[in-house]
Amino acid sequence: MKTESIIGAAVPRKEGLDKVTGRAQYVDDIVLPGMIYGATVRSTIARGKIRKITFGDGVPWHEFVIVTAKDIPGTNCVSLITDDQPCLADDTVNHPEEPILLLAHPNRHSLPKVVDAVTIEYDPLPAVFTLEDSERAAEIIWGQDNIFKRFLVEKGDVDSIWEKADYIVEGEYRTGAQEQLYIENNGMIASFDKERGITVWGSLQCPYYVHKALMKLCNLPKERVRVVQTETGGAFGGKEDYPSIIAGHAALLAIKSGKPVKIVYDRMEDMVxxxxxxxxxxxxxxxxxxxxxxxxxxxxxxxxxxxxxxxSSVVLSRGTIHAAGPYYWPNIRIRASAVATNAPPHGAFRGFGAPQSLFAMERHMDRIAAIVGISPVEIRRRNFLKTGKTTATEQTIHEPIDLDKLLDRALELSDYRAKKQRFRKENEGSTYKKGIGIASFLHGAGFTGSGERYLASVVGVEGCADGRVRVLVSSTEFGQGTKTVLCQIAAETLGLAYDDVEIAQADTGEVPNSGPTVASRTVMIVGKLVRSAAQGIQQTLISSGYLSQGYSREEFRKACANYVAEHGTFKSWSQYEPPAGIFWDDEKYRGEAYAAYTWAVYIAEVTVDLTSYSVTIDDFVALQEIGKVLHPVLARGQIIGGVAQGIGFALFEKVAWRNGRMQNGQMTNYIMPTSADLPPIRVYFEELGNEHGAFGAKGIGELPIDGPAPAVVNAIEDALGVRFDSIPLLPEDIFEALAVRPQSEGQARTRQEVS
Amino acid sequence: MSHSPCEISLTVNGEQKTVCAYPMERLLDVLRQLGLTGAKEGCGEGECGSCAVLLNGDLVTSCLVPVAQARNANIVTIEGLAKNEELHALQKAFLDCGGAQCGICTPGIIMAACHLLNSKPQPTMEDIKESLAGNLCRCTGYAQICEAVAQAALRFPLLATTAGNGAPDRNRA
Incomplete structure (x- = not known):
């Protein structure tokens, strides 16, 4: 066996060469013979009954394929968790931009004008646009009470604690919508054949989600639906559930026309x-x-x-559990709800509810510190979860995490104490106010609670005729490095070189359902299954006498090739089994919420310019414990990219809503950070291992977006002495708080204190 | 389109091409119809830079260039950088440094970096950040991209082309 470790090495990204040469094939780069192009006619109102559809004059309508809800062969829904969303609105629309009608034509450029030539008349119904209006339930727009899902987490006896408290600290915190803004818009190609059924190729995260949705929509058995992921230009959760809709639309047009159909959104359609x-x-x-x-x-x-x-129910679930932060609560009650409004459905975005509730928790910790009269460092130190203590769901932390030490290291790396003192002096009389802020947080890896048990993911590893091996998973690559790290895991397990391992294209015709590529689950859950499936290959070769222990790479390849030559197909499968001792109560929302957590302390240093009210981030320290770094370059890239999105979430990215529709659906007026906007983001890792992940790894995809927003806003409060509890926080918001709103009012209204 | 299609000649990655196109067709669409799909449409309004190519040595967003404006021009796209499987210094550095994640912005960013190194072979980190600020990347947070450009410049100090047309032939390592 070779001794050099592939785990922890910066091996080349599997699909890297195709990406840097421009050869990688994204969905819009693919043209099928006879292919036509599809477009979507969408609702222009937020809520109402469809009264009449008129096809305007001057368009040769006979040239166009037209699909309405009436053409759906199966059930008119986008099958996911609750099958309440129609694939095409039939008689009622419930949000702006809801798909109503589909058109297709060989000339792609003819479509925008033709979409505009379809007029839809409505009988409008009253609509709901805010959380508060939905909660008041003056207008019921979903179910009996506008509530998609509620959770209640209870630990101890919260009602008894108030009279024992020296301080009762209250706060209200808000976060805004954030657009994933992958640079490749959503797109899909569908092709229909009476024998083989429907095949779609597209930009997506979860092939088997699309597979399930198409079976129901097209009324086809599983073997007559095939979903293939093409190279995917960013996703961040934005291609978790939406691809089922666009795939359904392309499929319906393909079935009706008998031709391959491509639908690729332009930027504004994707954003709105x-x-x-x-x-x-x-x-x-x-x-x-x-x-x-x-x-x-x-x-x-x-x-x-x-x-x-x-x-929404699962986003709410993760947000609920993360709402308590990395702290020990002897008593806690978390009441959570997801409510309906007449906006396009909100969905998955990296962090999945956690960045929202952790923003609140981490802002609130600074508020508690201020009221108690201790530092932001001290308030965290006094309340950190420790090994052996229980979380809000009464999960006992078994990981050997020492958050005190993590915090100490972050303080040292950021030179926190010296800077804090220096800024206080330098800020006096200056129009540039500097501040430094902390966020400490955690992120659960894998599906919440019993989620992984229900998924029961399957992974395969195949021994090939040339003696190399292939990893068979539905886990998708969209920039994170899925292909690379899963091949590293297989290679390391088998004692092979990295180049001896390939990974199959995520194609439901070939790969098993290893679950969706979401929830920071790939390296931990799927990685561990890849390891055990690879071990199956190894054991078969050894037990059947083709290979002996201590083999070389060449010996393995020869043995594998011989096995395939003599026995034919050589595949090993591994299915997820819940670890022993894991308990989760779905009813009471109690137990082991996640098999493992990643832990982090982030520190942001900012300057607020009191002339322009703009915020510059001068330095950013991102320190995290992630079990094991499988690939140093990819891991660092995940963290920096997540921090950048988190900074956007805090300071740049504001969706301007009007009547449930995004008004700024362009990159010119929805602003994400550029290379000139970001600070040096200094990334540090601690590695404590993890028995539940391959080679000790935990998932890291989402963690880095949880901390930047509260760290940055805490730093802004430190700089200005004014509280901000809502993001995005734009210069005009800071201007309003400092120059327009009397400062005392803001303070008195929000500070509550009893002793 | 206001006019009828006409024949337009241009040089793409060193090859003479004649296309039949409407004068106001976007250069991006013309290039992609030629099979050069490395340039991507991210926004269609010149904001994201993922369709960036070199036109007579200038960096342009090809979604904003009518093909009539490219008549007789010398165009270099991402496909023109690697010759005979030998990668351009920037492409190698992007692989080494983690400059490409999802890869959709990568062709445009490499062309922007190429333009920078052609005019300034030894840029500072500030130069790099400034010159790439017209290219959006949602995955990387830019650090590893900027490091890749710096590494390419450092490893290959004689990167600059002297031809002035942006042709990368002298950029071989």
């Missing part, structure tokens, strides 16, 4: 019509002792789910 991060409101009421210990608290967490249920 597809999912975004759920806007949220979090209220904290916390009982605190004189020395800054949390005695208990009430947290109310509400997210705006938009018009249909989609993924």
């Amino acid at each position: 019509a597809t999912t975004k991060r759920h806007p949220s409101r979090t209220r904290h009421r916390t009982a605190v002792s004189r020395d800054g210990k949390i005695l208990g608290g009430d947290i109310e967490f509400v997210v705006d789910g938009g018009a249909y249920a989609t993924l």
